[in-house]
Amino acid sequence: MLIRERISSVGIHLILIAYSLLALFPLGLVVINSLKSKKAIFRDPVGMPIGDAFSWKGYDSVLTNSDFPMYFGNSLIVTCVSLFFILLFGAMASHALSEYRFRGDTFIGLYLILGIMVPIRLGTVALLQLIVDLNLANTLTALILVYTAQGLPIAIFIFTEFLRSVSREIKDSARIDGLSEYRIFFEVVIPLVRPVIATVAVFSMIPIWNDLWFPLILSPGDETRTVTLGVQQFIGQYTVNWGAVLASLSVAILPVLIMYIIFSKHLIRGITSGAVKG
Amino acid sequence: MATLELSGVKKSFGDVGVIKDINLQVQDGELIVFVGPSGCGKSTLLRMIAGLETVSAGSISIAGNRVDHLPPARRGIAMVFQSYALYPHKDVRGNLGFALKHAGVPAAEINQRVSKAAEILELEPLMERKPRELSGGQRQRVAIGRAIVREPDVFLFDEPLSNLDAALRVHMRVEILKLHQRLGNTMVYVTHDQVEAMTLADRIVVIRDGEVEQVGTPLELYRHPANAFVAGFIGSPAMNLLDAQCVGDKVLVGDQPICAANGVAGAVQLGIRPEHLSLSEEGVLKGTVSVFEHLGGESFVHLQLPDEQTFVAKLDGELSITPGQTYSLSVKPEHCHVFDTHGHRINN
Amino acid sequence: MSQSVSTTSNEVKKPWRFYIFVFLAPATFIYTVFAIYPIIESLRLSLYQAGDDEGVFVGLANYARLVSEPYWAEQFWNAFKNNVLLFAMHMLIQNPIALALAALLSVPTLRGAATYRTIFFLPTLLSVVVVGFIWQLILSPLWGVTPAFMNWIGMGSFFKPWLGLESSALITVTLISIWQYVGIPLMLFYAALLNVPEETIEAARIDGLNGWWIFWKVKLPLILPSLGLVGILTYIGNFTASFDLIYSIQGGLAGPNYSTDVMGTFLFRTFFGFQAQLGDVHMGATVASALFFIILIGVSLYLFGVQRRLQRYDS
Structure with a gap:
């Protein structure tokens, strides 16, 4: 019995390790080769970037001879500002929906989470016209507004579920302590939702950072390109400079990777704790 | 110190009457217990006294002043909740002092009142801890301490012991009784547990379906239940x-x-x-x-x-x-x- | 706690509670203007054709053109067919792999489950553009990583530039997408498996079932609702998000020879024009609206059919 269990456990690990390699190998290959000279990239793709194989040239051309640092800044601005609005407005709306009963509350609640099932992309045609009419074409503001609208439904869904599970008594207690409804939100509710903020943040951030569609359509201009769009266009121009291509890919992976390492606990807890129970 | 007076108090949601015409006089320093089955309206009534629910009709007076139009903070009450309702991001000291700080009480006086409450409830060693680092009984004591610090006219307790295990419940029951003897405040206590009601109350108010079935001392209720419902509710095993x-x-x-x-x-x-x-x-x-x-x-x-x-x-x-x-x-x-x-x- | 009807207003007499409006207004406003209005406006635009300023109302004529006029119908049905294929392949390949990996991960005695979990979910987080290029490079005959690897395992003669061949481009793109997105159904299955009560499994063990049968007879029926959820998420994802991957690997023409064209790329070309083809706002809106209805049908089927039937197992 014990031996059988041992064998099956080894078998399970073998399968899981094999899949892990499949998941990691392509990423590793890109990162390793981004640090090599062009010759080395072709001569020995799986070799380590050591000795004369090592070359910083790829990164050099990406970081100094291109607009990459600017794209990076654009992505950072768009992601952070959208995220701020999603979290703030989402938490405010969820607080109202979970705390107060008022005429039409169920309707507004359903209306606001409708966007989970209906992708905002389907309105692209009219959205572009609207953005042009508002004189926002080729601005980061356009992206921020659209991403905020896109991220709100899932944020409101998660926040509302969470806030409904939180005891109402703590808010009543604050009322007895004499706090206004606004101060109850900022001083009591915000600290209460802190555990889910990380979950909502990661859920909202990833699709924004990675999106290609809206940057391509709403803000394709040189000045407003995001990293994702930048990589896409950069690679189109430099197909011959493999080192630069690989370096640009690595640069695009990096922030996501760092964030994932920091937040993976929250993200996975968020998914596994029923945030997405539907 | 204060009396509490309810006269003709009603509450309805649409056509549904939840509280139907309640009249009650609570004497200064009395510990009165609202008891009744789940959903009888006793918590709603307490929340109406606190100002957390509106009053559809009738009036509520504390210490002779009509309060039913006042916000909770200005009614001279303090409330202890079933789930303790402590602020999770503040330590014990912060929780105890929060209401006073918000009301703009000078720091020295806050300190003095917080220390006094901490002493009464033996919370001194726990002052720097966050609520999540406390046991259920300790949290309950902090919640009571938060009420004491406010020096209210009337204490309101909403099933404060329901979340504790049986042994601790008995212990805290005695603690609340001692506290009442020491402070001498008017207290209104809501519970669905008739044993709690019998042991704590000066007078018990038995409520069913939003109406008062009987008001009396524990022994009066035991000896002379006004009706079969009270008779069945008070005493164990049931009559x-x-x-x-x-x-x-x-x-x-x-x-x-x-x-x-x-x-x-x-x-x-x-x-x-x-x-x-x-x-x-x-x-x-x-x-x-x-x-x-x-x-x-x-x-x-x-x-x-x-x-x-x-x-x-x-x-x-x-x-x-x-x-x-x-x-x-x-x-x-x-x-x-x-x-x-x-x-x-x-x-x- | 008495569960009285105390969920209602807990305010002291204030007939118009302004703060509720303040809390709801920003989210509702932005969401309405930048999400809901454009979708509704697109639906409206699909009923018009270019003409004077406002366009000419043509009813459902654009939809009729889309499905029957040869120039449009050929592209539409090709994209639709590819999308359906994409969806079918994800359901048949991605989701079983995800279920199998989740089942292995949820073995209670397994060590390092958290590490595996983190690794499996990693590709999901990367930009589709990045993933697309990574695989393009890896599969490129120019670099030679894949041919070398296939030589090494003795299958060198089977190598082909799969992404460039009409016959294999779609399946290759699908496999790349599966490589990236398997983490999502995996996590959902994994969460559902963890939620199966320990006692139910112990009861099954006492009834004499072994691990294999416990999975099939006890766990699988209990996680069926998440199977439905994974199905609808796969559906929505395939019909809308597949654009990013195809566009970044194969470009807006979804080559070779439209063999990887999906609704997303078709919409993009229709709306913006591509090479000789001019952009057309109204046909673009029509394609988007058609996609809207396709998704609506899927979601309705899920909500009223699949989910309701599966609910029976939901304890």
């Missing part, structure tokens, strides 16, 4: 209610006379507490034992009458009772409660 007939001047169960009818006729309900039944040769209630529960010092015997009505007797634990056997039980006439078919008491 037996048997279908009976008044024939002549006797109340008959089956064909056995139990007590005097005092001029009543027709069908009635006869209430007998399990602890008032005893085994005796000349007992008139002849029941067949179906189940025998041994509790050590006492035992609960479940019996069935010839007409298949069942009842429970609380007997000495030393007796040996055989299931399936028939026993005779007697009850003193003064321990018989007679209710009409609507449940209203008819003998005194």
Whole structure:
């Protein structure tokens, strides 16, 4: 019995390790080769970037001879500002929906989470016209507004579920302590939702950072390109400079990777704790 | 120190009346307990006194001042909640001082009042801890401390012990009683647990379906329940209610006379507490034992009458009772409660 | 706690509670203007054709053109067919792999489950553009990583530039997408498996079932609702998000020879024009609206059919 269990456990690990390699190998290959000279990239793709194989040239051309640092800044601005609005407005709306009963509350609640099932992309045609009419074409503001609208439904869904599970008594207690409804939100509710903020943040951030569609359509201009769009266009121009291509890919992976390492606990807890129970 | 007065208090949601015309005078320094089954409206009533629910009609006065139009913070009350409702991001000291700080009380006075409350509740070693680092009983003490610090006219407790385990509940019950003796404040306490109500209350208010069934001291309620509901709710195990007939001047169960009818006729309900039944040769209630529960010092015997009505007797634990056997039980006439078919008491 | 009807207003007499409006207004406003309005406006635009300023109302004529006029119908049905294929392949390949990996991960005695979990979910987080290029490079005959690897395992003669061949481009793109997105159904299955009560499994063990049968007879029926959820998420994802991957690997023409064209790329070309083809706002809106209805049908089927039937197992 014990031996059988041992064998099956080894078998399970073998399968899981094999899949892990499949998941990691392509990423590793890109990162390793981004640090090599062009010759080395072709001569020995799986070799380590050591000795004369090592070359910083790829990164050099990406970081100094291109607009990459600017794209990076654009992505950072768009992601952070959208995220701020999603979290703030989402938490405010969820607080109202979970705390107060008022005429039409169920309707507004359903209306606001409708966007989970209906992708905002389907309105692209009219959205572009609207953005042009508002004189926002080729601005980061356009992206921020659209991403905020896109991220709100899932944020409101998660926040509302969470806030409904939180005891109402703590808010009543604050009322007895004499706090206004606004101060109850900022001083009591915000600290209460802190555990889910990380979950909502990661859920909202990833699709924004990675999106290609809206940057391509709403803000394709040189000045407003995001990293994702930048990589896409950069690679189109430099197909011959493999080192630069690989370096640009690595640069695009990096922030996501760092964030994932920091937040993976929250993200996975968020998914596994029923945030997405539907 | 203050009185609390409810007159004609009503609450309705649309057409549904949740609280139906409640009148109540609470004396200064009295500990009054609202008790009733889940959903009877007792918590709603308490929240109306606190100002967390609006009043549809009637008035609420504290210390002679009408308060039902005031926000909670200005009613001179403090409330202890079932879930403790501590601020998770503040430590014990922060929780205790929060309301005062918000009200702009000078720091020195906050300190002094917080220390005093901490001393009363023996919270001093815990002052720097966050609520999540406290046990259930400790959290409850902080919640009570937060109420004390505010030096309110009236303390409101909303089922404060329901989340504690049985042993701790008994302990905290005693603590609350001591606190009441020490502070002497008016307190309103809501619970669904009749034992808590009996042990804590100066007076008990039994509520059902938004209406007051009876108000009285614990012993009054035990000895003279105003109706079958109160009779069944107060006391454990619950009072037996048997279908009976008044024939002549006797109340008959089956064909056995139990007590005097005092001029009543027709069908009635006869209430007998399990602890008032005893085994005796000349007992008139002849029941067949179906189940025998041994509790050590006492035992609960479940019996069935010839007409298949069942009842429970609380007997000495030393007796040996055989299931399936028939026993005779007697009850003193003064321990018989007679209710009409609507449940209203008819003998005194 | 008495569960009285105390969920209602807990305010002291204030007929118009302004703060509720303040809390709801920003989210509702942005969401309405930048999400809901454009979708509704697109639906409206699909009923018009270019003409004077406002366009000419043509009813459902654009939809009729889309499905029957040869120039449009050919592209539409091709994209639709590819989308359906994409969806079918994800359901048949991605989701079983995800379920199998989740089942292995949820073995209670397994060590390092958290590490595996983190690794498996990693590709999901990367930009589709990045993933697309990574695989393009890896599969490129120019670099030679894949041919070298296939030589190494003795299958060198089977190598082909799969992404460039009409016959294999779609399946290759699908496999790349599966490589990236398997983490999502995996996590959902994994969460559902963890939620199966320990006692139920112990009861099954006492009834004499072994691990394999416990999975099939006890766990699988209990996680069926998440199977439905994964199905609808796969559906929505395939019909809308597949654009990013195809566009970044194969470009807007979804080559070779439209063999990887999906609704997203078709919409993009229709709306913006591509090479010789001019952009057309109204046909673009029509394609988007058609996609809207396709998704609506899927979601309705899920909500009223699949989910309701599966609910029976939901304890």
